[in-house]
Amino acid sequence: MPEYAKPMARLIEELRRLPGIGSKSAQRIAFHVLKAGTHDVERLTAALRDVKESIRLCDLCNNVTEVTPCAYCADPSRNAKLLCVIEGPEDILAIEKTGQYRGYYHVLHGALSPLHGIGPEQLRTANLVERLKSGAAEEVEVIIATNPNVEGEATAVYLSKLLKPLGVRVTRIALGMPVGGDLEYTDQVTISKAMEGRREI
Numbered sequence: 001m002p003e004y005a006k007p008m009a010r011l012i013e014e015l016r017r018l019p020g021i022g023s024k025s026a027q028r029i030a031f032h033v034l035k036a037g038t039h040d041v042e043r044l045t046a047a048l049r050d051v052k053e054s055i056r057l058c059d060l061c062n063n064v065t066e067v068t069p070c071a072y073c074a075d076p077s078r079n080a081k082l083l084c085v086i087e088g089p090e091d092i093l094a095i096e097k098t099g100q101y102r103g104y105y106h107v108l109h110g111a112l113s114p115l116h117g118i119g120p121e122q123l124r125t126a127n128l129v130e131r132l133k134s135g136a137a138e139e140v141e142v143i144i145a146t147n148p149n150v151e152g153e154a155t156a157v158y159l160s161k162l163l164k165p166l167g168v169r170v171t172r173i174a175l176g177m178p179v180g181g182d183l184e185y186t187d188q189v190t191i192s193k194a195m196e197g198r199r200e201i
Contacts, residue, residue, distance in 0.1 A: 008034070060131065062107040062124045064089045072105055079103045080135075084143045085128065085159060087111050087152065091145065103143075106131070111151035112158055118151075120158060129162065138167040145173045148193070 004012065008030060015026035033041060057063070058070035065071070072078065072092065082103025084095065087110060095101050108123045132140060144159050146152035160170045176194025177186060186194075 057107075060127070061105050062089075062109060062127070063092060063105060077102070081139050082141055082143065083131075084145050086145050087147060087155070095145065108146075108155070111146055111155040113151045113154075123155070125159070125162065129166070132163065132166050132168055141169045141171060143171050143173060148175045 003009065011030045011033065012023075012026045015021055015029050016023060018026075021029070033044070036044075054066050055064050056066070056068065058065045058073055059068045060073040061070060063070045063072060079102050082101070083106055084101060084103055085106045085108065086092065086095070087108055089107050089109075092105055092107070095105075106124075106128050108125065108128075110118050110123055112118060112120065112123070132142070142159075142163055144156045146155045146159075156172055160172075163170050174197040176190060176197050177183070183191065
């Protein structure tokens with residue numbers, strides 16, 4: 001069976017460890033890197049190194065940033081009475097793209113998943129509780145925007161039990177039918193959530 005040269009095999013193996021990259025994609029990327037000019041490869045290497053050396057977590061919200069507090073936490077025009085709790089930093093951009101939310105964020109860096117060894121201790125909730133204790137908690141609405149899956153739902157329930165004793169209003173993002181979706185092809189759980197979250201029109 002033919003094998004790649006050791007440096008190529010190592011590169012393919014490392015690329016395969018990245019999320020969403022399978023064997024074929026890893027091979028394509030590795031051959032692209034091999035064909036690329038030295039300057040292009042150096043730019044990629046420098047970008048990877050820069051991410052590891054320059055990016056840190058915001059002391060307030062745990063977002064990835066170069067400076068702390070991050071741009072969102074440092075923005076005084078945001079609504080201090082709204083705090084959106086999300087699983088990962090990538091969720092901030094998804095919410096920001098809507099143009100509908102102008103509050104602050106808190107990034108958990110995960111969701112409860114006992115099968116993967118992720119319990120409450122692995123989530124970044126300690127500074128969330130401190131944040132809410134230090135301000136006028138009764139005036140704050142905490143919007144839990146974890147993913148609509150088993151782990152996200154378990155995390156939402158856990159956070160609700162953790163935060164309600166602090167006197168904050170805890171809400172969950174609405175779940176249900178996607179715009180443009182057909183009932184005929186929608187699963188039972190999604191339809192059930194859509195029925196529960198119905199509102200007057």
